[in-house]
Amino acid sequence: MNPLSLDQPWGRGYSALHTHAFADGSSFATNATTSFLPRGLGRSYGDVCVNDGGTLLHTFRRDRLLSFDDVHGVLTCEAGASLADIAEAMLPYGWFLPVVPGTRYVTVGGAIANDVHGKNHHHWGTFGKCVFEMKLRRSDVGLIDVEPSDALFRTTIAGLGLTGLIEEVTLQLDCVPGPGIEQDTKLFGGDGTIDGYLALDEASNDWEYTVGWIDTLDPNLRGVFFRGRHCDGPNEWLAPQPARLTMPMDAPRWLLGAWSAKTFNALYYRAQAMRTATRETIPLWQFFFPLDAVNAWNRAYGKRGFVQYQFVVPTAAARETVPKILTHLREAQVASYLAVIKTFGDNPSPGLMSFPMAGTTVALDIPAPDEKDRRALDRADAMVADVGGRVYPAKDARMSAAMFQRFFPQWRELEAARDPAISSSFWRRVTASQDSAQ
Amino acid sequence: MKTGNVVPMHATNVVVVGATSAVAQAATRLWAGRGVELTLIARNAGELERIAADARVRGAPAVATFVGDLTDTAFITETVRTMTVPRIALIAYGSLTDSARADSDATYLASELNANFTSAALWAQSLAERMAADSAAGGTIAVISSVAGDRGRGSNHAYGAAKAGLTAFCSGLRARMAARRVHVVTVKPGFIDSPMTAHIAKKGALWATPETIATGIVNAIDKKRDVVYLPGFWRLIMLIITHIPEGIFKRLKI
Numbered sequence: 234m235n236p237l238s239l240d241q242p243w244g245r246g247y248s249a250l251h252t253h254a255f256a257d258g259s260s261f262a263t264n265a266t267t268s269f270l271p272r273g274l275g276r277s278y279g280d281v282c283v284n285d286g287g288t289l290l291h292t293f294r295r296d297r298l299l300s301f302d303d304v305h306g307v308l309t310c311e312a313g314a315s316l317a318d319i320a321e322a323m324l325p326y327g328w329f330l331p332v333v334p335g336t337r338y339v340t341v342g343g344a345i346a347n348d349v350h351g352k353n354h355h356h357w358g359t360f361g362k363c364v365f366e367m368k369l370r371r372s373d374v375g376l377i378d379v380e381p382s383d384a385l386f387r388t389t390i391a392g393l394g395l396t397g398l399i400e401e402v403t404l405q406l407d408c409v410p411g412p413g414i415e416q417d418t419k420l421f422g423g424d425g426t427i428d429g430y431l432a433l434d435e436a437s438n439d440w441e442y443t444v445g446w447i448d449t450l451d452p453n454l455r456g457v458f459f460r461g462r463h464c465d466g467p468n469e470w471l472a473p474q475p476a477r478l479t480m481p482m483d484a485p486r487w488l489l490g491a492w493s494a495k496t497f498n499a500l501y502y503r504a505q506a507m508r509t510a511t512r513e514t515i516p517l518w519q520f521f522f523p524l525d526a527v528n529a530w531n532r533a534y535g536k537r538g539f540v541q542y543q544f545v546v547p548t549a550a551a552r553e554t555v556p557k558i559l560t561h562l563r564e565a566q567v568a569s570y571l572a573v574i575k576t577f578g579d580n581p582s583p584g585l586m587s588f589p590m591a592g593t594t595v596a597l598d599i600p601a602p603d604e605k606d607r608r609a610l611d612r613a614d615a616m617v618a619d620v621g622g623r624v625y626p627a628k629d630a631r632m633s634a635a636m637f638q639r640f641f642p643q644w645r646e647l648e649a650a651r652d653p654a655i656s657s658s659f660w661r662r663v664t665a666s667q668d669s670a671q
Numbered sequence: 672m673k674t675g676n677v678v679p680m681h682a683t684n685v686v687v688v689g690a691t692s693a694v695a696q697a698a699t700r701l702w703a704g705r706g707v708e709l710t711l712i713a714r715n716a717g718e719l720e721r722i723a724a725d726a727r728v729r730g731a732p733a734v735a736t737f738v739g740d741l742t743d744t745a746f747i748t749e750t751v752r753t754m755t756v757p758r759i760a761l762i763a764y765g766s767l768t769d770s771a772r773a774d775s776d777a778t779y780l781a782s783e784l785n786a787n788f789t790s791a792a793l794w795a796q797s798l799a800e801r802m803a804a805d806s807a808a809g810g811t812i813a814v815i816s817s818v819a820g821d822r823g824r825g826s827n828h829a830y831g832a833a834k835a836g837l838t839a840f841c842s843g844l845r846a847r848m849a850a851r852r853v854h855v856v857t858v859k860p861g862f863i864d865s866p867m868t869a870h871i872a873k874k875g876a877l878w879a880t881p882e883t884i885a886t887g888i889v890n891a892i893d894k895k896r897d898v899v900y901l902p903g904f905w906r907l908i909m910l911i912i913t914h915i916p917e918g919i920f921k922r923l924k925i
Contacts, residue, residue, distance in 0.1 A: 294693065297725035308728070311721075322704065322729050 239289065243531050244278035244630055245538030249285035249658065256290040256313070256398055261372060261654070268656040269372075271394045273340030274315060277347065278541045279630030280658040281393050287656060290398055292342055298322060299401065306406040307365065312342030312399040317473075317525075324412055325471050329463070329517070331407040332360045335573075337473075337522050342399040347627035348391035348587040351521070352442035352461070355578030357407075359589055361390035362582060368401035372654035376400065381583060388650035391584030393626060395651040395660060413466025414442070414520040418511045420502075421445065422455045427555050427574065427593070433458045434576045442520070445574040446505075448498040449559045449597060456574065457505045461520050473518035474526070483536045494568040494600075501571070534600040542610055543588075543596035543625040545577060550620035551593035558613050559595070565609035569597040586647055588625045596628070607631060626659065637663035686710040686757040688794050689741060689764025691718045694815065694863060696725075697885030698761055703729035710754050712737045713764075742782070742790040751797040756805040759892055760798045760812045762791055768830040780829055787833030792840045799844060799853045809852025811892050814841050818859045818900065821909045824925055845897060856891050857898045860884050861905040 240249050252267060261269055270284035273292050292313030299309045306328055310319065316330055317337035323329065334349040343349075344360045345367070357363070367379045369389060377397075379385045389396045417440070421429035430445050437443050440460035447456035524530050531538070546554045555574075562569070572595055579591040599606055614624060614636045623640040624632050638644060648664060685702050687695050690711035702709060703726040711726070713719045716738045723734045735755065739746040741764055768783040795814050802810035819827055820834030838857055845855035862878045879902050887901040900906040915923070 294696075297721045298728040299721065299724045301728045322700075325704075326730075 239272075239275065240283075241275075241538075242279055242282050242630070243276045244540055244628075245531055245534070245536070247280065247283065247538065247630065249280075249283045251284060251286075252288040254288050254290055256292045256295055256400075261290055261370060261398055269398075269654050270657045271342060271346070271398045271655070273313060273343035274338050276336055276339050276343070278539075278628040279626075280662065281347065281626055281629070281660075282343075283658040284656060285658045292340055292398075295400070296340075303328075306408055307403060308406050309401060309403045310341060312340060312345075312367075312402050314341050315339065316341070316344065319406075321472060323406060324409075324517075327408060327411075328406040329409045331357050331363045331405060333521050334360075335522065336525055337518075338525065341402050341404070342394070345390055345399060345402065346392060346394040348582055348584040348589075349627070350577070350589050352444045352459075352575065354580060354589055355438075355443070355576060356441050356580075358578070358580035359391075359582040359584065359587055361584045361587065362580070363405040364390065364402060364583075365405065366403040367399055369397040370400050371397040371652050373652065385650060387583060387585045388647050389584075390582065391587040392647055392650070393586070393657065393660065395647060395655050395657065397652045397655070409463040409517075411463070411465030412468075412470035412517055413464045413514045414461040414517045415464045415512070415514050416459060416461045416520055418505065418508065419458045419460075420455070420506055421458050422447070423453045425453050425556065426552070427454060428552065430456055430458060430574055431552065431576070431593075433460075443576070446501075447559075447572050447574045447595070448502055449569050449572045449595075450495045450498055450563055451502075452560070452563065454556060454559065455502050457502065459520075463517070464514060466514060466516060470516040470518075473516070473522075483532050494570050497570055534598070537601035539598050539600040540602050540610075540630050541596060541598050541628040542613070543594060543628045544613070544617045544622055545588065545590055545592050545594040545625075546617060546620050546622035547590060547592040550622070551576075554616065554620050554622070555593055555595060558616050561616065562597070562609055562613060565605065565612075567597075567599055567602075567606050567609050569599055572597045585643055586626075586641055588623055588627070590623065592622065594625075596625075602631070611636075626663075629659070632663065634663045634666045684708045684710060684755050684757045685759040685761070686712065686754060686798070688712045688760065688762045690722055690736075691715050692763050692765070693881035694860070694884045694888070695761065695763035696722055697881045698763070698888055699726050700729055701885060701889050702759075703727075703731040706730045706732060707759075708733040708735075708755070710735045710737070710757060712739070712741065712750060714738065714740055741794075742786050744790075744793060747790065747793045747797060751794070751801050754801075756801060756810075757798065758802070758808060758810045760794075760802075760810065761888065761892075762794050762798075762812070762814045764791070765815065765817070765834075766830075768827060768833070770825075770827050770829055773829040783829055784833050787830060788836040788840075791837050795841065795844055795855070799848050799855070802853045803848060803851040807852070809854070811854045811856060811895060812844075813856040813858055813888055813892050815858045815860065815888075816841065818861050818905050818909050820859070822913050822920070825921070825923075826925060842898075854895050856888075856896055858884075858888055858891065858901060859899065859905065859909075860887075860901045861908075 268287040269290050272289040275282050295311040295313035297311045301308050332351045348359045348361045350359045369379045370376050437460045442461040445456050445458045574595050576593050577589045618639045691713040709731045723736050726734050737750045766786045773780040816838045817834040819831040820838045823831045841855050841857040864878045884901050891899040
């Protein structure tokens with residue numbers, strides 16, 4: 234569980250008041266005096282996992298693995314099971330999750346509700362593509378089976394937890410040769426474009442995982458490109474090293490300005506450039522979840538927290554629009570550490586409200602955004618919308634209702650499928666002025 | 672590729688009494704991952720079936736279940752007689768007694784004392800006899816008592832007294848069984864963040880997760896420890912608490 238507060242999302246800087254309940258079905262079905270929101274591990278950055286004034290239904294400890302078909306790699310589990318737990322339990326038998334986000338501390342239910350993606354989107358698509366079947370508890374009709382042919386399947390995947398409490402899930406696991414990742418590292422950029430990144434990405438089709446880190450504060454847009462594929466490794470790698478570091482305190486404000494970010498990014502680039510071995514075998518935990526090695530790393534962004542800004546623009550617009558947006562944010566002096574760039578494949582999700590589309594996505598961490606930062610992000614929203622892109626709800630805490638409705642014009646379909654007893658702060662915020670986008 | 676951890680050769684069957692408790696579930700997962708056979712016992716059939724399924728997926732080659740009232744003498748006797756002889760047993764159930772209700776409700780007080788002391792002692796005794804009688808290999812029984820048993824406190828006198836009885840029983844049983852190759856581990860956890868304590872809103876640094884406690888229990892069994900405080904800092908806290916003079920202690924609101 235988020236060790237800091239159940240009332241805050243992972244991005245912090247947010248205060249909400251909740252009632253807490255165990256997600257055991259009975260509390261959800263009978264009590265109609267409050268609005269509910271299913272909550273897994275609370276790792277969403279913004280308010281999709283917040284229900285201010287309402288009740289959080291904690292799926293905590295509803296985390297049993299119920300059956301596993303080791304011929305086809307099909308697992309049925311309770312939706313509160315974390316990807317960390319599944320990966321640790323199944324890796325010794327040669328199985329891993331086909332899609333993992335940047336942290337393993339998310340539940341299966343949360344991964345479905347946000348239809349998360351990973352470094353292999355161009356191969357596998359989103360998490361929702363691994364799902365065969367769900368058991369969904371609705372406040373109006375009770376426990377129901379939901380299969381891909383059902384309308385509720387489409388709205389529940391990437392449905393932000395609004396269509397009901399996901400109780401059980403049947404999903405596909407991926408057969409892997411062992412606990413290692415063969416990683417190849419290359420430098421790109423320096424010319425103010427993302428052409429170098431795009432060329433490397435295109436040349437990496439036989440690599441299952443690709444991702445870039447880009448210094449958005451450098452006008453030359455330098456970056457580091459990582460690609461990886463599964464391989465075997467020593468048995469000690471089967472289990473992750475326990476986190477040995479805990480962020481002991483909130484970082485002070487003076488450490489979080491644009492200058493610190495610039496220095497940090499420059500040092501990081503230099504460290505990568507100086508490494509002699511560009512091809513190495515590392516534990517898969519280190520490749521997929523570098524930040525999980527530090528407990529409560531969100532405290533590094535200080536008491537006022539941070540927002541993460543992740544957008545995607547379609548393939549045709551990427552080459553031109555991505556540098557344009559990054560230049561805009563740099564000129565507006567929006568501080569950002571460790572921006573991540575990734576190309577999504579043409580792998581549509583079954584989810585109605587799924588974020589990824591064929592194109593290029595960039596994610597930026599922005600500590601303690603002030604008014605100036607927020608205005609700059611609003612402007613970036615418009616640039617994304619103008620080329621038919623989207624901003625990621627799972628990480629959002631700020632986009633306007635009008636923008637959300639431009640990014641996801643299909644949102645009314647989710648509203649129609651929403652369980653009447655479920656709501657979230659995010660949903661109330663982005664659907665508030667419903668006619669502004671018409 | 673599965674190599675697992677080093678399993679003591681005698682640990683072929685592990686029985687968990689009160690298998691639906693949070694600590695028991697966490698310990699069951701550790702044992703399942705080691706590939707040992709399990710016998711799980713609890714009252715709630717539906718939950719027990721899920722926990723058994725979970726253990727199978729995680730690597731337990733065989734999982735047997737017994738459903739019944741854990742505090743019922745006939746059920747205890749019959750279950751221990753018919754189960755596969757375990758080499759390891761964990762007795763992991765308990766009920767956090769509401770002291771205010773126990774003040775005026777004698778039937779409730781009696782059933783709580785039975786749940787936390789009498790029945791747990793019966794499980795330990797009959798499992799020890801079965802282990803000793805069946806094989807020269809012997810076995811290990813871990814019993815979850817509590818730091819609350821180290822001194823009766825005004826805020827939970829009935830729970831503390833039952834756990835004090837259980838601690839004393841385990842100490843005596845350990846001595847009785849030493850020559851017959853059955854070892855008894857007394858486990859004294861502090862505050863555990865579990866469904867049993869879900870109603871307590873404010874939880875600070877003294878609270879441990881069921882996973883932490885379970886890891887401590889499995890280690891204590893592997894190392895055949897006699898008495899363990901979990902986490903270990905509770906030994907120091909209880910040392911201080913047991914040395915406060917009674918004249919002062921009775922006035923403390925703890």
